[in-house]
Amino acid sequence: MHNRIAPGVTLIATSKRDNAFLVDGDDGFTLIDVGWAKAPQSLLTAVADLGRKPSDIRRIVLTHAHPDHVQGAAQLRDLTGAPILIHPADAPWLDAGRVPPEGRSGFVGRAIDRLPKLHWTPFTPDATVNDGELIQDSDGLRVVHTPGHSPGHIVLVHEPTRTVLLGDAVFNRGAIALGPAALAADPDLRRASLAKLPADLRTIGFAHGAPLTEGNADAFHEFLEALRAPA
Ligand SMILES: [Zn+2]
Ligand SMILES: [Zn+2]
Known part of the structure; x- marks a missing residue:
């Protein structure tokens, strides 16, 4: 299943x-996040439905190193030849093949990370991306480092359409929310990280939950605004 949420930005379930999200650029697609082990199949089906080929995915940007975003990444790299990019603070977790105990603030988070189904075959990213960088001139994706959910969590702002791809910085499962503190590395950092987002975002893409398209972003x-209010 795929649908265009803004010009040049396609959501793939x-x-x-x-x-995950595909963003158009001059040389092909930038993919934001992969998913679980079965995700490469869904992604390549969507790419074929769009009339494109696997090698049209030119780079894979991971918002953070949690299994539901990265477990299928190494296989997708093999299938497409696309390099994998991630913030340096989360890069060591890819090589570890799991979220380390210090990666979760709560007991529940540390307990689930011991489950083998939440592990992945260790792999090394090809490059790192940092706060303020453009991924690629032609795709117009600006990196905002938003630590909290994980130390190297990033959000991508698609500048041509003022679309934000939030990863797990914010969830939209039933309600717009920060998500469980126990699953975050440093939950207290999340508010300050979100305060870095520009105010003029028009389309909101969540890794988990339905997007808010142009004209419907008020709830976000x-x-x-409520996060900024003093507690
Ligand atoms: Zn996550
Ligand atoms: Zn997630």
Whole structure:
């Protein structure tokens, strides 16, 4: 399943609960996140439905190193030849093949990370991306480092359409929310990270939950406003 949420930005559901995004550029697609082990199949089906080929995915940007975003990444790299990019603070987790105990603030988070189904075959990213960088001139994707959910979590702002791809910085499962603190590395950092987002975002893409398309983003801005209010 795929649908265009803004000009040049396509959401691909890699499972019932997980979204990845394809962003058009001059040389092909930049893919934001992969998904679980079965995600490469869904992604390549969507690429074929769009009339394109696997090698049209030119780079894979991971918002953070959690299994529901990265478990299928190494296989997708093999199938497409696309390099994998991630923030340096999360890069060591890819090589570890799992989220380390210090990666979750709560007991529940540390417990689930011991489950083999939440591990992945260790792999090394090809490059790192940092706060303020453009991924590629032609795709117009600006990196915003948003630590909290994980130390190297990033959000991508598609500058041509003012679309934000939030990864797990914010969830939209039933309601717009920060998500469980126990699953975050440093939950207290999340508010300050979101305060870095520009105010003029028009389309909102979540890794988990339905997008808010142009004209429907008010609920997200109200959520950000409420976060800024003193506790
Ligand atoms: Zn996550
Ligand atoms: Zn996630």
